[in-house]
Amino acid sequence: MNSVVRDLALACVTVATLAGCTTNKGRCCKMSECGKSKASVTVSPFGKTKTGLEVKQFHLVGAGGVAMDVIDYGARVVRLWTPDRDGKLADITLGFNQVSGYEDIDLYFGSTIGRFGNRIRDGKFTLDGVTYTIPCNNDPGGIPCTLHGGTSGFNDRVWDSRTLTNGDDVGVEFTMTSPDGDQGYPGKLDVKVTYWLTAKNVWRLEYEAKTDKATPVNLTNHVYFNFHGEGNGTILDHELTLFADYMTPVNAGLIPTGDLAPVKGTPFDFTSPWKIGDRVNTKDNEQIKFGGGYDHNWVLRNQSGKLAAAAALYEKTSGRYMEVWTEEPGIQFYCGNFLTDSVPSKSGGHLTFRGGLALETQHYPDSPNKSSFPSVILRPGQLYKTATEYRFSTR
Ligand code: GLA
Helix, strand or coil, X not given: CCHHHHHHXXXXXXXXXHCCCCCCCCCCCCHHHCCCXXXXXXXXXXXXXXXXXXXXXXEEECCCCCEEEEECECCEEEEEEEECCCCCEEECECCCCCHHHHHHCCCCCCCEECCECCEEECCEEEXXXXXXXXXXXXXXXXXXXXXXXXXXXXXXXXXXXXEEXXXXXXXXXXXXXXXXXXXXXXXXXXXXXXEEECCCCEEEEEEEEEECCCEECECEECCXXXXXXXXXXXXXXXXXXXXXXXXECECCCCCECCCCEECCCCCCCCCCXXXXXXXXXXXXXXXXXXXXXXXXXXXECCCCCCCEEEEEEECXXXXXXXXXXXXXXXXXXXXXXXXXXXXXXXXXCECCCCCCEEEEEEXXXXXXXXXXXXXXXXXXXXXXEEEEEEEEEEC
């Protein structure tokens, strides 16, 4: 067998094994030819937190060939394997093999973010005449703010969990109660995040929350992608499309000014596919300078609250292609400007500057302090409900 044929056969066995295909016998195939592929979800221990809490891992195998590992610490994705155009699988998300990685290195890899995704100015907001103070845990440009919920966000909790199956779709439901006053936010918030892996290679995230006092809520997931495989270079050659004609410009502290700026004629115009590296270092652009590259919120064309395409990402050599669909009005595109080679990769090497990118579906940063932005306030009796899908394929 020549090496290409052998690699393809091995890749096929791996796909088949992950997908529970027993009929393949190493014959090179696509999942569609694989006979009895079957979806499954299995549970195993992942380790313990520093405080001694057991962390569970769920291995989801989709009938379409995509597989993922998720854990209840941070309700997060740890690994996600997708086939390239030859059917060869790679783990395309950044993460760690041990709980301590997530506890020690605060990069939010793969995690559920709450109570409020992204930044809140000065760690303060006023709601119904009362000013609330929440912890400042971030200071870009030397300007303090609250990032991703506070010093202990939802990424830092062990969630309750149960496995789900629905025909060919497999999933995990994570639930958690954030007590009244958690990180300074008002109201007891009951939160549910459901991960589904469908037979069509869609990772669907469904979020729900209820409160007993008015409170800001903005939940998202901070998965980082690298379509070359994690720990395998940068994402600068990935081609990105964003279905957005405006972005929310920021000040030096990465807090939105409140304006909506047209992207046309700027490095922020991704209305047609652009390689991320082509304009990420544009010298004379203040927004690029503040972000150290791309680290901004785009205002999606779809403001209907119904599921619609928000972004598309393509990497030519692997053929991996992904669409992001969401009910949210915004998306934070962050190109890994804070990643360095001091961060270990799961495969034993190390990451690199811009070695992953995040496409976080969300309401706009600092919305609690911006009355012109779509509201993020959840009131008693209301149901917070939103969904996002990452749809994987090849081209
Ligand atoms: C978000 C922010 C970035 C950065 C990352 C986490 O994407 O916008 O500035 O803080 O989270 O590293």
